[in-house]
Amino acid sequence: xxxxxxxxxxxxxxxxxxxxxxxxxxxxRRFRRIGLAAICVALGMLAIxxxxxxxxxxxxxxxxxxxxxxxxxxxxxxxxxxGDPAVIGRANFQGLTRNALRAYFPDVSGRTDRRDLNKLxxxxxxxxxxxxxxxxxxxxxxxxxxxxxxxxxxxSFNKGQIPRDVPESDRRVNDNQVSWFDxxxxxxxxxxxxxxxxFSSADSREPEQxxxxxxxxxxxxxxxxxxxxxxxVGVMAAVYLEEFAPKNRWTDLIEVNINNxxxxxxxxxxxxxxxxxxxxxxxPRSAPLVGGIVLALMTLPTIIIAGRASLKAVPPSIREAxxxxxxxxxxxxxxxxxxxxxxxxxxxxxxGMAQALGExxxxxxxxxxxxxxxxxxxxxxxxxVLPVQIFLWADxxxxxxxxxxxxxxxxxxxxxxxxxxxxxxxRKRFERRW
Amino acid sequence: MTFTLLTAVLLVLTMLSYRLGRQRVLASGSSVKDxxxxxxxxxxxxxxxxxxxxxxxxxxxxxxxxxxxxxITLSGLGDTARALSETQLNLxxxxxxxxxSGGILSREPDAAMTEAAERYSTWRNISTALWAVVAIAAAIxxxxxxxxxxxxxxxxxPAVERVIKxxxxxxxxxxxxxxxxxxxxxxxxxxxxxxxxxITEFLFGLQWSPxxxxxxxxxxxxxxFGAIPVFAGTFLITIIAMTVAVPIGLMSAxxxxxxxxxxxxxxxxxxxxxLAGIPTVVYGFFAALTIAPFFRGLxxxxxxxxxxxxxxxxxxxxxxxxxxFVSSLSDDVINAVxxxxxxxxxxxxxxxxxxxxxxxxxxxxxxxxxxxxxxVSRAIGETMIVVMAAGLAANLTANPLQAVTTVTxxxxxxxxxxxxxDSAKTLAAFALGLVLFVVTLGLNVIALRxxxxxxxxxx
Numbered sequence: 001x002x003x004x005x006x007x008x009x010x011x012x013x014x015x016x017x018x019x020x021x022x023x024x025x026x027x028x029r030r031f032r033r034i035g036l037a038a039i040c041v042a043l044g045m046l047a048i049x050x051x052x053x054x055x056x057x058x059x060x061x062x063x064x065x066x067x068x069x070x071x072x073x074x075x076x077x078x079x080x081x082x083g084d085p086a087v088i089g090r091a092n093f094q095g096l097t098r099n100a101l102r103a104y105f106p107d108v109s110g111r112t113d114r115r116d117l118n119k120l121x122x123x124x125x126x127x128x129x130x131x132x133x134x135x136x137x138x139x140x141x142x143x144x145x146x147x148x149x150x151x152x153x154x155x156s157f158n159k160g161q162i163p164r165d166v167p168e169s170d171r172r173v174n175d176n177q178v179s180w181f182d183x184x185x186x187x188x189x190x191x192x193x194x195x196x197x198x199f200s201s202a203d204s205r206e207p208e209q210x211x212x213x214x215x216x217x218x219x220x221x222x223x224x225x226x227x228x229x230x231x232x233v234g235v236m237a238a239v240y241l242e243e244f245a246p247k248n249r250w251t252d253l254i255e256v257n258i259n260n261x262x263x264x265x266x267x268x269x270x271x272x273x274x275x276x277x278x279x280x281x282x283x284p285r286s287a288p289l290v291g292g293i294v295l296a297l298m299t300l301p302t303i304i305i306a307g308r309a310s311l312k313a314v315p316p317s318i319r320e321a322x323x324x325x326x327x328x329x330x331x332x333x334x335x336x337x338x339x340x341x342x343x344x345x346x347x348x349x350x351x352g353m354a355q356a357l358g359e360x361x362x363x364x365x366x367x368x369x370x371x372x373x374x375x376x377x378x379x380x381x382x383x384x385v386l387p388v389q390i391f392l393w394a395d396x397x398x399x400x401x402x403x404x405x406x407x408x409x410x411x412x413x414x415x416x417x418x419x420x421x422x423x424x425x426x427r428k429r430f431e432r433r434w
Numbered sequence: 435m436t437f438t439l440l441t442a443v444l445l446v447l448t449m450l451s452y453r454l455g456r457q458r459v460l461a462s463g464s465s466v467k468d469x470x471x472x473x474x475x476x477x478x479x480x481x482x483x484x485x486x487x488x489x490x491x492x493x494x495x496x497x498x499x500x501x502x503x504x505x506i507t508l509s510g511l512g513d514t515a516r517a518l519s520e521t522q523l524n525l526x527x528x529x530x531x532x533x534x535s536g537g538i539l540s541r542e543p544d545a546a547m548t549e550a551a552e553r554y555s556t557w558r559n560i561s562t563a564l565w566a567v568v569a570i571a572a573a574i575x576x577x578x579x580x581x582x583x584x585x586x587x588x589x590x591x592p593a594v595e596r597v598i599k600x601x602x603x604x605x606x607x608x609x610x611x612x613x614x615x616x617x618x619x620x621x622x623x624x625x626x627x628x629x630x631x632x633i634t635e636f637l638f639g640l641q642w643s644p645x646x647x648x649x650x651x652x653x654x655x656x657x658x659f660g661a662i663p664v665f666a667g668t669f670l671i672t673i674i675a676m677t678v679a680v681p682i683g684l685m686s687a688x689x690x691x692x693x694x695x696x697x698x699x700x701x702x703x704x705x706x707x708x709l710a711g712i713p714t715v716v717y718g719f720f721a722a723l724t725i726a727p728f729f730r731g732l733x734x735x736x737x738x739x740x741x742x743x744x745x746x747x748x749x750x751x752x753x754x755x756x757x758x759f760v761s762s763l764s765d766d767v768i769n770a771v772x773x774x775x776x777x778x779x780x781x782x783x784x785x786x787x788x789x790x791x792x793x794x795x796x797x798x799x800x801x802x803x804x805x806x807x808x809x810v811s812r813a814i815g816e817t818m819i820v821v822m823a824a825g826l827a828a829n830l831t832a833n834p835l836q837a838v839t840t841v842t843x844x845x846x847x848x849x850x851x852x853x854x855x856d857s858a859k860t861l862a863a864f865a866l867g868l869v870l871f872v873v874t875l876g877l878n879v880i881a882l883r884x885x886x887x888x889x890x891x892x893x
Contacts, residue, residue: 024785031787035689038682039702042761045754046709049720056723236605244599245606258609263808263878264871265815267842268616271867274849275619282500297612304609330595358713361817364846387715387818394719394822402723409716416711 053413057406063195063208064150064158066121066184068100070129071143077133078140085134093126093133097148105180116177120184122149124209147191152207152400154181158190161399172399198407202375203389207400210393212408214375218288218368218383219357221376225292226356230299231349235338237300238307238345243333262301269298270365278366285367286382294362299352306348310341343430350423354416360387386412440492440566444573448485451577455480455584464586471591479590482597483580488573495565499558506557507550530554620871623864630858631659636865638662642828642839644848644859659862661869663828667745667838671820672813674749674834675756679813680806682753683760690761691768692790710758718822721751726823733835741825743837748823752813759809767801767888768794800888807881811874817842841866 074081077091098118102108108117125148132146133139149155153172156162158181168175184190202214245251273294277283283290314337322332363369368384369392376383384392386408393405456477459469466473507530508523526547533551584590628636639660686706690699726747733740740746771794779789795802825837826847848863 024788028785028787031790032689032693035685035693038685039689039706041682042686042706042709042754042757043702046705048724049712049716049754052720052724053716233605233608236602237609240599240602240606244602254606254610257613259882260875260878261609261613263811263874264616265817265842265874267815267817267845268620268867268871271845271849271864272612272616272619275623275864276615280619297608300609300612328591328595330598354711358711358715360713360715361821361842361846364821364850367850369850387713390715390719391818391822394715394722405719409719412713413716416713420711 053406053409057403057408057410059159059161060198060403060407061195062159062192063197064155065147065191065193066150066154067145067147067189067191068097068104068121068125069143069145070096070100071103072096072133072139072141074141083137083140085137088137089130089134091130093130097121097126097129104184108180113176116174117180119151120154120177120181122151122208123206124149124204147193149197149208150190152398155208156399157181158185158192159403161403198404202373203371203384203392204373205371207396207398207404210401210404212386212389212411214372215384215386215389215408216411218372218376219385221288221379221383222291222295222363222385223353223357225289225379226295226299227349227353229293229296230303230352233296234300234303234349234352235307235345238304238311239333239338241304242308242311243337244329258301258304262305265361266298266359267361267365269294270362272297273362273366284380284382286370286372286384287380288368288376288383288385289379290366291363291368291383291385292379294366295356295359298359298362299356302352302355303345303349306351307341307345310344310348311337313344314340340432343426347423347427350419350426354419354423357385357419358387358412358416360385360391363388364391386415436562436566437492437496440569444485444488444492444569447488447570447573447577448481451484451573451580452477452481454577454581458581458584459586459590462586469586470589475590475594476584476588478594479588480577480580480584482594483583484573484577486597487576488569491565491569491572495561495569499561499565502561503554503558507554511546511550534558616871620864620868623861624868627858627861627865630861635659636661636862640830642844644844644862659858661841661866663830664839664841664844664866665869666830666832667824667828668814668840668842670745670832670834670838671749671752671824671840672810674746675752675813676806676810678750678753679756679760679809683757683809684764684802686757687761687764687768688790691765692786692794706758706761709755710762712755714755714816714818715822717751717755718818718820721747721819721823725751729835738835740835741837743823743825744835745824745838746834748820749834751823752816752819755816755819756809756813759812760805763805763808764798764802767798767805767885770801771797798888800884804881804885804888807877807884811877811881814877815842815870815874817846821846841870845870 076096078084078088080087082088101117101121102114105117108114128148129146132144136144150158153162154177157164157173157178162172164178173181181190197209198211200213201209201211204210241251241254245254273290277290277293278285318336318340319332322336323329327335363385368388370382370384371392372382372384374381390405390408390412393401393408454477456473458480459473459476460466469476504527507527511526530547530551531554533547534555636659639658640662641658641660642663643658690703694702726742726744729744729747729750730740730742775793775797776789779793780786784792820840820843824843825839826843827837828839828844829836831838845863845866848859848866
């Protein structure tokens with residue numbers, strides 16, 4: 001482009017027109033700066049959003065753990081001396097864990113104080129202790145130091161999310177608890193460790209116990225259904241419309257329809273799923289199967305449009321050569337045109353899948369918004385997906401869920417970036433220009 | 435389990451028939467050169483004859499079996515069941531079904547139920563076995579029939595291609611079926627709603643409080659379905675979003691296409707497009723966590739009361755989300771303006787910005803308007819940002835600092851949680867959905883038409 005603005009103006013005799021020129025160039029520079037500013041604002045917003053999420057979320061990948069000395073008294077854990085894991089597993093581990101904590105703070109007495117003390121460790125601590133004992137049955141009769149998760153509030157406190165220097169009444173942890181916690185910390189009994197629970201467990205009411213595994217698996221099942229339905233149907237529809245369809249009103253209607261369907265709000269697809277798939281066909285609520293079907297209908301237009309574009313890019317000479325060699329029209333397409341167009345179709349499909357992975361609204365309509373503590377095992381199990389999990393956690397009142405939400409967003413964005421990079425690489429690797 | 439097994443058996447039969455068909459034509463003595471089609475087409479032809487009828491049978495069975503079992507079970511229950519209402523009957527049938535499969539029941543089973551459960555499981559076994567036999571018989575019958583037709587002069591390829599073409603046509607009509615499904619289901623439920631609430635009240639009423647009373651004396655739960663406040667809230671948030679998105683999007687599009695160097699474009703354009711790829715639930719979280727408290731704090735510092743779920747916060751964040759839609763669509767139309775028009779303007783001594791403002795923008799205006807309309811339809815249909823950052827109560831206000839609600843928020847609130855399908859409350863969601871669908875569709879049709887007309891002018 002010719003750069004008009006930077007050419008040096010020739011000195012003009014008339015002072016008036018010199019001033020006018022000067023004004024016009026000023027305007028020019030201002031306009032250009034406004035344009036740059038607009039881009040900067042957009043990029044700045046993106047940066048602020050990503051920074052907010054990362055700075056809120058990175059702490060979720062580490063968890064505060066507390067060491068407690070648990071005494072496995074055979075009289076309490078296994079009174080009959082059976083040594084049978086099934087019997088041992090039923091022992092009162094909550095009592096054991098609390099006693100261990102209480103033994104460390106012998107001066108704490110009174111119901112309220114004891115309750116406050118118990119809050120230092122997670123309610124999931126007994127099951128950690130239980131799992132540890134069942135793995136090492138020879139611990140029976142000994143005292144072992146076991147690292148358990150700290151309670152959600154103390155996790156936040158230890159990470160500095162609950163400030164120390166505010167009045168007790170404004171804090172979710174009281175002064176007593178702070179002094180106990182400091183005492184533990186001073187003795188090296190508090191550590192920040194990698195939070196494996198976040199990746200290995202499903203949803204929970206307790207922030208420190210909650211993980212994204214259930215949601216990731218649910219998303220995986222849902223996307224498998226979407227892919228299996230949308231990809232073949234999308235490719236076939238694109239092939240028919242681009243290669244075989246006669247130009248008539250019916251195909252025109254299909255074309256207009258596909259373009260409009262691509263712009264229908266996603267929540268309307270959720271209404272369709274609710275009215276037709278759940279109420280009319282009686283498919284199970286909250287199931288990845290139904291979610292997958294709804295998302296497939298939603299991504300179908302994207303895949304068809306991308307597929308048609310890449311079929312259109314294959315030059316007619318390829319078709320003419322194949323037809324000239326005696327191939328039938330269908331053979332021409334399946335043997336020659338389709339393989340050449342497939343990379344472009346795959347790119348479109350991956351982008352469509354990435355959209356489907358981030359979609360929340362239609363899934364709320366078909367009940368994938370339930371609180372589910374189990375990792376789904378099949379296509380018809382109740383499940384939730386990653387974006388819905390983010391929505392649920394964002395709504396949760398506990399302070400500990402803020403970092404979990406941000407961390408789940410980071411995981412979701414990581415998946416999306418990977419998928420989009422894959423699409424870009426595919427395009428770069430196989431793109432052909434004729 | 436039986437279903438998986440049956441499908442596997444049928445698949446094996448289909449593959450077998452492919453081999454048999456191929457072998458038969460090869461064994462006929464003539465060389466491949468003399469056959470009408472390649473041997474694999476004869477195989478495929480027989481496989482189609484084997485597979486299609488068999489899988490059609492399986493499909494029919496899947497559709498008809500529940501109905502069949504239901505009537506068998508009911509016929510034995512006698513008059514007690516006939517007196518029950520539809521919902522109670524369904525509950526009873528559910529219990530019988532779970533009794534038969536050893537699931538959890540909602541009541542103690544009595545003698546009649548146990549008997550019904552036994553009959554249910556007997557008949558289910560019989561029908562499963564029957565249909566398995568029928569499907570396999572259909573597969574074998576189709577196989578032998580198709581195999582008989584195979585000979586070297588048979589035109590197998592056109593026959594196979596005809597079937598494939600039909601499959602392709604069916605695939606391409608799924609898009610139509612989806613639209614029909616959306617329209618019919620929305621219309622059907624919305625008409626049921628308008629049977630309970632007059633359409634004039636829905637479209638012009640000023641009160642929206644869809645909570646129906648649990649107790650007769652409850653306050654504020656009369657169940658008013660005047661949707662004007664909901665439409666007004668949607669409108670308000672859309673306007674705020676567009677006041678953010680249009681200037682920023684348009685100016686960045688202008689800078690990108692007119693001023694930016696190739697390198698700058700190559701780097702910044704993909705980054706801007708990240709904004710379009712971020713899931714909306716992330717924007718919703720950002721709005722609720724960062725932007726809303728920011729605006730509230732700002733309001734407090736100048737002495738203004740800003741609601742924590744203000745329309746402003748939701749609208750601004752939605753505007754940020756929409757920037758890339760406006761900018762990339764406008765970018766396309768600005769690039770489509772012929773270079774000759776720019777050159778003409780420069781030749782007359784106009785500066786670059788004068789050229790843009792007085793030549794390029796007017797020339798590209800229809801396209802820009804089209805892209806803004808598309809962005810508006812996007813904003814109206816956007817759900818997660820408003821669900822997470824806008825309010826639930828329907829206030830009829832034009833004040834962006836207050837909380838308003840939108841069509842999509844109401845649909846989500848009405849349809850998540852427990853639902854009864856005959857209450858006006860749930861049906862109202864479908865009426866709102868219908869309005870949403872019609873409005874966004876209308877905007878799209880207009881926008882696409884405007885854009886297309888503009889393209890034709892310069893192509």
